[in-house]
Amino acid sequence: MTKRWQFPPVLAMVLALIGLWYLAAIPMNIKEVLTAAERAGATVQPASAQERRDMSNLSLVFQNPGQIGDSWSTQRPILPAPHNVLVELYDSTIDEELNGRRGLVRSGSLSNRSLVYHGLVTLNATFLGFLIGSCLGIALAVGIVHSRVMDMSVMPWAIISQTIPIVALAPMIIVVLYSIGIQGLIPKAVISAYLSFFPVVVGMVKGLRSPDHMQMDLMRTYNAGQMTVLSKLRLPSSVPYLFASLKIAIAASLVGAIVGELPVQKGGLGARMLAGSYYGQMEQIWAALFMAAALAAILVWAIGAAEKATLRKMGMAQ
Amino acid sequence: MTQVLSAFAVWAAGFALNLWLANGPARDTAATRLAVPMIFGATILLMWELLVRGLGVPTVILPPPSMIAQTFAANLPVLWADFTQTILKGALSGYIIGCGAAFLTALLVDRYDYLKRGLLPLGNFMAALPIVGTAPILVMWFGFGWQSKAAVVVLMVYFPMLVNTVAGLQDTTSMQRDLMHTYASTWGQTLRLLRLPAALPFIFNGLKISTTLALIGAIVAEFFGSPTQGLGFRISTSIGALDLGMVWAAILVSALAGTAFYGGMTALERRLTFWHASQRK
Structure with missing residues (x-):
């Protein structure tokens, strides 16, 4: 059977989303753009800013089609265009570390203005919280499976x-x-742990109970104690369930770390977002958001890779 | 000291009672199933009260439950206004809009295979993202009122709901679909009579996940700017004033609202999907 070549649907959707984003940026930014254009001496349709304030963004766009292009390059956008965010992302990671006064090259340590530094702060709290949460979750699940009370x-x-x-x-x-x-680190990790323990508990309880009657009976004929049953049968058969819940747990734990950084302005992606919101730096918020999204994707992917490797080693891979 | 000792006595008594209930003659009755967690909760509350008093923990760090209850009772009108602002206006409207939009999108996605293969991986990806992070952006766009909170909630509940509904709509066997085909039923009839009922357990799963997300979204969004009422506003300003009783009272309100919301959805699920294996007695 010949396979007909198809435009990959995911790529098409992503492109459509980016296109929508560019379109949406026009009406969102039009007021700022017109104000800037007026100051620069261009003639804009309703001449005074006061009139423009009360008009809808869309009608402003239609009256001033000449200014549309500037919506994607304005200085202080309400909705920055995707390429603006990418530029900001580049500026606050690679460029800041290589050329910045406080960057890695000049000062030998990560700049506190770079997203690399803030991302690492968040990642630290995420990992610690994830570790506490998943250990607690596993322990609780073992207890729940063994004790009816x-x-x-x-x-x-x-x-x-x-x-x-x-x-x-x-x-x-x-x-x-x-x-x-x-x-x-600890308070943020506590929140991360709280968010990540529940998926692990639910998944592990299911996993530890997954051995069927035949297998349990076999263990009984061997006269195996509860500990042996746990280590030789229940834990190995719960591994697929464990990894499925770990994926959810690490994403939740990242959310916990970010929210935990909001009230204490001591670095981290959450602190970056709040700072951006205080000073109206939309590009900074978006860049932090992109960074967080990339982190989440990498973390979930890493657990998925570990899952695949472990299951193959255990001979449980499909 | 006696209070600390009696705290441990309470714990031992509660545990012994639960042990007897869970393994004794009444182990499988419905009353036991309700009583055991109740006793566990009551034991924790009593221990909290006794330990905080016995060890002399300052109320700024951890107020005893009795003080929280007092503050709660004394500030009912204020807390009710917060509840209306955050839960009813922000969370509930966003929840309805978000889940409704996700449901309609799911119908579209289910109809067109191309959309399914394109949007579903994206939706799965978005569901894992820290969407709470869009809160500052949306507050800046929609202002400090409840509209911005509803917008955050819409974004937060949209993807989990979408993914669950699409998964549910696919949960029919080819035998069942063939049967509908032999009846010459239209797409709409198949949807109404076969696929929507089959999808209900999944839809309710999405709805239940979304209840918590909705509350989180509405409260977190208030940290980025709010009118002078709302649970998030109450929590952040009361912390500033070190009025921990009020903070915990606001937490109590959100906990009660969250549990009631979730419980309501579970009750509705039980009514509508009584035929499903997980609901049968």
């Missing part, structure tokens, strides 16, 4: 704990921990 008393509360919007309470946790002298 824990299953009945802890599981409903674990579910209820997830209906509480804890991310929103992150600032409080940080301030409280700060007031008893804990600061820096």
Whole structure:
């Protein structure tokens, strides 16, 4: 059978999204653009800024088609065009480290204005929180599988704990921990851990219970103790479930770290976003957002790669 | 000291009671299933109260539950206004718009295979992204009112809902679809009579995930700017004033709202998907 060549659908969708973005940037930025053009001496349709303020963005676009091109290169855009964000991303990572006064080349340490530094701060908290959260989740799952009391008393509360919007309470946790002298990495990691433990608990409980009756009976005929059953049967058969939940957990843990950085302005992507929002630097927010998205993609991909390698080693790969 | 000791006594008593309930003669009754987590929760609350009092923890760090309850009872009108602002106006409207839009998109995606292969990987990718990060941008676009909170919520619930609904709409066997085909049923009829009911468990899964996301989005967005009411505003300003009782009261409101929202969705699910294997007794 010959395979008909098709334009890859994902690529088409991404291109369509970028196109939409450029289109949306025109009406979003038109007021700023017209103000700048007026100052530069060009004639714009309603001459005074006061009239323009009360008009809709779209009608301004149609009255001033000549200014459309400037929407994608304005100094302080409300919606920066994709290439502006990419330029900002380049400026605040590679360019800042290579040529900046405080960059890696000149000063020997990462610049505190670069996204590389802030990304690493966030990544640190993410990893620590992920580690705490997944260990706690696994321990809790082992307990739940082995003890009926824990299953009945802890599981409903674990579910209820997830209906509480804890991310929103992150600032409080940080301030409280700060007031008893804990600061820096730990408070952020606590929030990350809280977000990442639940998917691991649910996945692991399912995984540890996945061995069927035949397998459990076989272990019983060997007169295996609970510990042996756990290490030789339950844990190995829960590995696919574990990796599936770890993928969710690490994405959640990144969200936790970013939100945890909002109240304490001591570096990190979340701090960058808040700073950008205070000073109206939209490009800075978008660049931090892109960085966070890239981090999330890399982390999930890394866990997926580890999953593939582990399952192949264990002979469980499909 | 006696309070600390009695805290551990309470814990031991609660644990022993649960142990007896869970393994004793009444282990499989519905009452036990309800009582065990209740006793566990009550034990934790009592221990919290006794430990905070016994160890003399300053209320600035951790107020005892009784103080939180007092603040909660004394500030009901304020908290109700916050609740209306954040939950009813911000979260709920965004939730309805976002889930509705995702549902309609899912119908489109399901209809056209090209869209499915293009949008679904993107949707899966977006669902893993820290979308909370768009909150400062949206607050800047839509202002400090509830509209910007609703916009954040729309973005946050859209992708999980989309992915779940599309997965649900595919959850019919070819036998079932063939049967509908032999009945000469149209696309609309197949959708209404076969595929939507089959998709309901997945749709409700998406709706339930989205309840928590909606609350998170609405509250976090308030940290970037809000009118002088709202749960996020209350939390951040009360922290500034070190009024920890009020902070915890606001947390209590959001926790109650989150649990009620989730519970409501679960109840609705049970009514509408009573036929599904996971709901049968």
